[in-house]
Amino acid sequence: MSTSNVPVIAIDGPSASGKGTVAARVAQALGFHYLDSGALYRALAHAASQAGIALDDEPGLVALAQRLDLRFEAGEIYLAGAPSGDAIRSEEAGRAASRIATLPAVRQALLERQRAFRQPPGLVTDGRDMGTVVFPDAQLKVYLVAGVEERARRRYNQLIEKGIDANLEQILQDLRERDARDANRAVAPLQRATDAKLLDTTDMSIEDAVQTVLRWFGEASPHEPRR
Numbered sequence: 001m002s003t004s005n006v007p008v009i010a011i012d013g014p015s016a017s018g019k020g021t022v023a024a025r026v027a028q029a030l031g032f033h034y035l036d037s038g039a040l041y042r043a044l045a046h047a048a049s050q051a052g053i054a055l056d057d058e059p060g061l062v063a064l065a066q067r068l069d070l071r072f073e074a075g076e077i078y079l080a081g082a083p084s085g086d087a088i089r090s091e092e093a094g095r096a097a098s099r100i101a102t103l104p105a106v107r108q109a110l111l112e113r114q115r116a117f118r119q120p121p122g123l124v125t126d127g128r129d130m131g132t133v134v135f136p137d138a139q140l141k142v143y144l145v146a147g148v149e150e151r152a153r154r155r156y157n158q159l160i161e162k163g164i165d166a167n168l169e170q171i172l173q174d175l176r177e178r179d180a181r182d183a184n185r186a187v188a189p190l191q192r193a194t195d196a197k198l199l200d201t202t203d204m205s206i207e208d209a210v211q212t213v214l215r216w217f218g219e220a221s222p223h224e225p226r227r
C-alpha cells in the first residue's frame, strides 16, 4: 500500500539546534510516529567501530547498514537487540556519524529505512536532509536554527545534567567543524529547502518552538503535497 499520502513534518537543521526535542514533542502532541534520522547515522557509526570497520570504508559500511538489526522502541534505540543507551549520544559518536554521512552509498543504503517510517497517522522526523532528499513531498518543512554559541551552551548543559564531563570551548569548536562538514559535503548537504519555513530558536523556548510548528502544521493543507 502506498504511504505517500501519510502526512510528514520534516524538521532539518544544524547540530544541537534543539530540533530533536521539538520534533519528538510535536510527534507526541499529534500522536504521530517520530524518526530521529541522526540516530541512524550514529548507530551505524557505533556499530562500525564495534565491528572494526573503518569510518571511510564505504563498501564495508554499506554492507553493515544492510544487515544492521536496528529497532526504535519507546524512545530507545536497540542495536542487535540491546539498548544502545548513551553510547550513540556522545560527541564522539556525533563526529563519527557526521563522517560516515559524507559517503553517498551509505546515505543511499539508509534511504529506504528512513522512508519506511512513514506510517499512518503521520510522521515527524528530524535531520539534515529530511525535507530536501528523504521526504521532498513533506506537508510541512521546517528549517530550525539557533546561533552556534547558544547551541554550544545547550549541548554543554545537556551533558552536565547527565553527569558527563564537558568543555564549552571544545563543544563550540566541534559544532563549528560539524556544521562545516554537514553543510559542505557533496551529497545531501545541510541546506534549507526552498519551501521550508525558517524557525530561529536562539531566543525562543522549546515550548514556543513546538507551538509554532503545530500552528504551521494546522495551516498547511494535508492535501497539497509540496515540492
Ligand code: DC
Pocket (backbone or CB within 6 Å): 015, 016, 037, 038, 039, 041, 042, 094, 097, 098, 101, 126, 127, 128, 129, 130, 178, 182
Ligand atoms: O542530528 P545528529 O546530531 O544526531 O546527527 C549526527 C550526524 O549524522 C550529523 O552530524 C550528520 C549526520 N546526519 C545526516 O547526515 N543526515 C541526517 N538526516 C541526519 C544526520
